[in-house]
Amino acid sequence: MQNSNNNLPEITPRVIILSVILTVTLAAANAYLGLKLGGTVSASIPAAVISMGILRFFKNSNILENNMVQTTASVGEALTAGIAFILPALLIMGIWDGFHYWQTVLVSLLGGCLGVLYTVPLREALLKDNTLRYPEGTAIANVLKASSQTEAKDLRFLVSGGFVGSAIALFQSGFQILSGNFSFWIKTSTSVFGMGFGLSPALIAAGYIVGLNVAISMLVGITIGWLIGVPVLTHLYGFSDTESAGQIATTIWHSNVRYIGVGTMLIGGLWTLCTLARPVVTSISKSFTSLRRVKLGLEAAPQRTDQDIPMHYVLFGVCLLIIPIFWLISQHVIPQTEAISTPFRNFIACFSTFYIFIAGFVFCAIAAYFAGLIGSTNSPGSGLLVSALLILCLILMGFVGAAEINLGTIKVLESVAIGSVVVMASGLFIANDTMQDLKVGQIVGATPWKQQLMLLFGVIVSSFVIPLILQLLYQAYGIGGVFPRPGMNPDQMLAAPQAGLMAAVTQGAFSHQLKWGMIFIGGGVAIVSILIDEIVKRKFDTRFPVLAVGLGIYLPMDSSTPCVIGGFLAWLIQHRMSTLREEHVQSSRHRGTLLACGIVAGSSLMGVLLAIPFALWQSSDVLRIMPKSLMPLTGPLGVLVTVILCVWIYRTVLISSRQHVS
Numbered sequence: 001m002q003n004s005n006n007n008l009p010e011i012t013p014r015v016i017i018l019s020v021i022l023t024v025t026l027a028a029a030n031a032y033l034g035l036k037l038g039g040t041v042s043a044s045i046p047a048a049v050i051s052m053g054i055l056r057f058f059k060n061s062n063i064l065e066n067n068m069v070q071t072t073a074s075v076g077e078a079l080t081a082g083i084a085f086i087l088p089a090l091l092i093m094g095i096w097d098g099f100h101y102w103q104t105v106l107v108s109l110l111g112g113c114l115g116v117l118y119t120v121p122l123r124e125a126l127l128k129d130n131t132l133r134y135p136e137g138t139a140i141a142n143v144l145k146a147s148s149q150t151e152a153k154d155l156r157f158l159v160s161g162g163f164v165g166s167a168i169a170l171f172q173s174g175f176q177i178l179s180g181n182f183s184f185w186i187k188t189s190t191s192v193f194g195m196g197f198g199l200s201p202a203l204i205a206a207g208y209i210v211g212l213n214v215a216i217s218m219l220v221g222i223t224i225g226w227l228i229g230v231p232v233l234t235h236l237y238g239f240s241d242t243e244s245a246g247q248i249a250t251t252i253w254h255s256n257v258r259y260i261g262v263g264t265m266l267i268g269g270l271w272t273l274c275t276l277a278r279p280v281v282t283s284i285s286k287s288f289t290s291l292r293r294v295k296l297g298l299e300a301a302p303q304r305t306d307q308d309i310p311m312h313y314v315l316f317g318v319c320l321l322i323i324p325i326f327w328l329i330s331q332h333v334i335p336q337t338e339a340i341s342t343p344f345r346n347f348i349a350c351f352s353t354f355y356i357f358i359a360g361f362v363f364c365a366i367a368a369y370f371a372g373l374i375g376s377t378n379s380p381g382s383g384l385l386v387s388a389l390l391i392l393c394l395i396l397m398g399f400v401g402a403a404e405i406n407l408g409t410i411k412v413l414e415s416v417a418i419g420s421v422v423v424m425a426s427g428l429f430i431a432n433d434t435m436q437d438l439k440v441g442q443i444v445g446a447t448p449w450k451q452q453l454m455l456l457f458g459v460i461v462s463s464f465v466i467p468l469i470l471q472l473l474y475q476a477y478g479i480g481g482v483f484p485r486p487g488m489n490p491d492q493m494l495a496a497p498q499a500g501l502m503a504a505v506t507q508g509a510f511s512h513q514l515k516w517g518m519i520f521i522g523g524g525v526a527i528v529s530i531l532i533d534e535i536v537k538r539k540f541d542t543r544f545p546v547l548a549v550g551l552g553i554y555l556p557m558d559s560s561t562p563c564v565i566g567g568f569l570a571w572l573i574q575h576r577m578s579t580l581r582e583e584h585v586q587s588s589r590h591r592g593t594l595l596a597c598g599i600v601a602g603s604s605l606m607g608v609l610l611a612i613p614f615a616l617w618q619s620s621d622v623l624r625i626m627p628k629s630l631m632p633l634t635g636p637l638g639v640l641v642t643v644i645l646c647v648w649i650y651r652t653v654l655i656s657s658r659q660h661v662s
Contacts, residue, residue, distance in 0.1 A: 126369060333349075
């Protein structure tokens with residue numbers, strides 16, 4: 001694929017124009033979803049599909065142009081998530097009274113650029129890691145390749161998967177005939193027991209792509225968090241008799257169990273970074289050495305598909321961001337109304353800048369790793385940010401003696417904590433998205449440095465638009481319980497659940513009311529998981545990903561269980577194909593992957609399309625046709641359709657395998 005794309009143009013005027021339009025459009029759609037529901041829909045697949053449809057009208061368009069459009073457009077969604085998930089915490093905490101335009105532009109621009117630059121030295125190490133499957137990146141690449149005549153024979157699997165995925169998503173989120181989850185909980189006199197299942201077709205397909213190892217690890221996390229943690233903690237802490245069993249389980253998970261997942265991901269992420277340290281350092285060193293040898297004429301330039309932005313430009317760009325980030329923290333994040341000394345203000349701003357650069361790289365690397373492990377949509381960005389926030393709060397508290405703590409000082413420290421982490425959030429979500437886009441580029445034969453330039457371009461475009469979108473939504477609905485004017489309807493308010501979590505964590509840290517015991521338990525789970533991973537890696541040549549264990553604990557079961565279902569479905573199909581010859585197994589795997597990619601693509605595209613009527617009518621129930629009296633049936637119907645979906649995937653892949661043999 002790479003050789004055939006050597007002479008194809010990648011960055012053209014039509015690519016730039018279409019990228020700007022899609023970046024702004026998808027950023028606006030996801031800003032509403034992020035503030036309303038606490039989640040966003042990956043924009044890469046919708047952008048790829050829309051780009052393919054539009055560029056087909058140009059006779060000379062090619063797959064690399066399509067790739068550049070989706071690469072740039074996906075930045076709008078990623079940067080919007082980073083800002084919308086954290087920045088409203090400043091409103092909720094009463095530090096800001098609105099989304100100040102230039103301050104928000106700077107936060108987005110500086111953090112986003114940092115995220116892109118940080119992934120440059122990570123690209124080679126992460127893309128060469130064979131244990132990372134990049135489920136969504138693989139799906140996007142197959143969507144793009146479907147437009148090529150060379151892949152026409154497999155197009156029917158992609159199309160049929162897309163049709164099924166979009167139809168189920170429409171009946172789940174739009175018409176609400178099918179439920180997106182099904183759970184059963186039992187309340188005894190002393191505890192709560194039960195289980196829940198997520199029924200998202202996109203996540204089942206993503207689980208199919210990532211495979212059995214991640215599924216087993218996530219199942220262990222689910223067992224620790226939900227099947228053991230919830231019953232034990234409800235027994236220890238008690239519960240209200242007025243709440244249902246499901247409400248009690250959700251409450252105890254939200255207030256306690258989720259912090260176990262944070263601790264697991266924090267220690268697991270640091271361990272993962274340690275394992276990446278050597279290949280990343282080697283990659284950086286090799287980049288400098290290669291550049292020097294090329295200039296001296298001692299070796300040829302690397303292949304087009306291996307050319308990143310030169311490392312000295314990356315280091316210069318990172319250093320160039322230090323001064324504006326320091327100025328942003330000292331002059332706009334720290335409230336000017338608080339009477340603190342100039343030296344203390346500068347010291348706190350200087351340390352925060354240092355933390356953003358050092359810890360920012362650590363968490364960007366972990367986020368980039370998650371793109372390969374589980375994909376972008378299901379990556380626990382908020383969990384990583386909680387970890388980053390907790391560490392920063394602890395350090396800031398150490399700078400101030402107990403006798404010096406007062407309301408003014410606490411407000412300053414809270415402002416610095418949230419302000420610093422929101423810059424890191426921009427970089428973290430961009431790093432996660434960037435690594436996925438670079439994987440797509442690797443598959444279709446794109447030029448990495450051109451992708452990286454377009455990612456920076458997308459950051460610039462998004463940064464000047466996001467503040468306008470957020471302020472418009474704030475003025476229209478109110479955010480996180482804060483309204484711009486009296487008399488507004490609280491039922492239409494955008495809850496901003498992620499920002500509310502960040503505000504609660506920050507205030508809890510400085511008031512010494514956080515669940516540190518849960519975090520330490522999570523750290524212990526991570527250490528045990530790391531030991532198991534090392535044992536199975538050496539003795540059985542397989543893996544037990546510790547970060548996937550943390551995901552299973554941290555995520556709601558609506559998000560984690562579908563991945564487990566998909567992973568075990570992939571194993572079952574693989575087991576049934578074990579009697580086939582190797583070449584037939586490989587072709588069947590490819591068709592199964594295409595089918596799963598189509599499901600991911602169709603479901604994701606439908607999610608973005610549904611965001612339009614939801615935003616226009618200010619309600620996610622606008623398309624509901626299921627009568628309220630029959631809503632209890634949506635759960636069993638959802639389970640039935642999910643079973644049918646799994647059987648259909650199973651039969652489609654195996655029947656095609658048998659046909660191939662015959």
